[in-house]
Amino acid sequence: MHLEEWTMEEQEQLIHFMTTNTWPFHGIPHPGRDMIEKAIEEGGYESDEVKTFWVENEEGEKVGIVKIYDLQDEIPLFDLRIADVSRGLGYGPKALRLVAEYVFGLKEKKIRLEGHTRQDNLAMRKTFERAGFVKEAHLRNAWFSPRENKYYDAVTYGITREDFIMGTTTPVIWEDGDKPKVFVSPRRIPDFPDSFESERLLIRAPKIEDAPDALRAIQRSLEGLRKWMPWAKPEPELHMTEESLRKAIANFITRQDLRFHIYHKETGExxxxxxxxxxxxSIPKFEIGYWLSKDFQGNGYMTEAVVRIEQFAFEQLGARRVEIRCDEANMKSRRVAERAGFVLEGILKQDSLSPDGNVLRNTCIYAKID
Structure with a gap:
């Protein structure tokens, strides 16, 4: 992946990119052609103060664009945008690291790089964190959305030249007397695909448009899910499912948690x-969790999915240990683990509460190691 400098000869490509994608967390989510043309004419994309770059993936596809501005100052700013179809694929953190590499590689020694986003833009906030940026400010009612005629909170993230060069992350000292802690990432997280297949199944990262499918499956399976899953206790609604997916997508992008959705290859269900x-x-190790729609139980689908996800963890992620944890009384879940070849390592007595909070439960720990 790399940055390719935009030129005035690519004006039409830029206009097409900006007007055919949506920008829900920007002031103008659907900019028009006239607006982009005016910005280009006034030097908004190329001048002594501004440089614009295409974000290109390994196949040379233009998956995003980044504008770096205030280049005459010691503290440049940037605006990073990833195309609709390329979101959720991990391009954001990689692009942001490339932006930092460019800025701190300039002959004029820039002292820091910063960016701003809306407080509820979880994907962008995770992108900042994944790229080594630190949250430095939270501004209440500072981001106006003309479309909604509403103010949102804004957040600022920054990275210093020293942290970038040393590969460290130094948190802000918010109170007098606090001592800063320096975090050094113990291991490079490998690149990996966000989808793969088994004999009958497509297993892929979640998308926000999956919400209606997931909601229907949850609604049809509530009786069984509520026995074991605390998140299934509230009556599910579409906005709740969408919010859960936004968090899952953000966590997938930043590699903090990898949720997968499972679709039938033949029917697309x-x-x-x-x-x-x-x-x-740092090890790496993972825990596989799962739930299956009531309509598809009894066909071995979840065992097939677990076997394939386990293979993905060991072969693509370099796992040294993969676990499955489940309630001792959840015999369906235990049978999936056993059919997938996981070994029961132990049972933790009185380890958790039932979803209603009234009963102490035992937890089975199944595992495979490399």
Missing amino acids: FIGSSGLHRIDW
């Missing part, structure tokens, strides 16, 4: 969800 959770990249 949503049949359930799984994923790799409680991730410790």
Whole structure:
């Protein structure tokens, strides 16, 4: 992946990119052609103060664009935008690291790089964090949305030259007397695809448009889910499912948690969800969780999905340990683990509460190691 400098000869490509994608967390989510043409004419994309770059993936596809401005100052700013179809694929953190590499590689020694976003733009906030930026400000009612005629909170993230060069992340000292802690990432997280297949299933990262499919499956399976899943206790609604997916997408982008949606390859039907959770990249180790729609139980789909996800964890992510944890009384979940070849390592007595909070439960720990 790399940055390719935009030129005035590519004006039409820029206009097409900006007007055919949507920008829900920007002041103008659907900019028109006239607006982009005017910005180009006034030097908004190329001048002594501004440089614009295409974000290109390994196949040379233009998956995003970034504008770096205030280049005459010691503290440049940037505006990073990823195309609709390319979101959720991990391009954001990689692009942001490339932006930092460009800025701190300039002959004029820039002292820091910063960016701003709306407080509820979780994907962008995770992108900042994944790229080594630190939250430095939270401004209440500072981001106006003309479309909604409403103010949102704004947040500022920054990275210093020293942190970038040393590969460290130094938190802000918010109170006098606090001592800063320096975090050094223990292990590079590998690149990996966001979808893969088994014999009958497509297993892929979640998308926001999956919400209606997931909601229907949850609604049809509530009786069974509520026995074991605390998140299934409230009556599900579309906005709740969408909010859950936004968080899952953000966590997938930043590699903090990897939720997967499972679709039937022949029919295209949503049949359930799984994923790799409680991730410790320093080992690396993962926990597989799963639930299956009531309509598709009894056909071996979840066992097939778990076997494939386990293979993905060991082969693509370099896992040294993969676990499955489930309630001792959840015999369906236990049978999936056993059919997938996981070994029961132990049972933790009185380890958790039932979803209603009234009963102490035992937890089975199944595992495979490399």
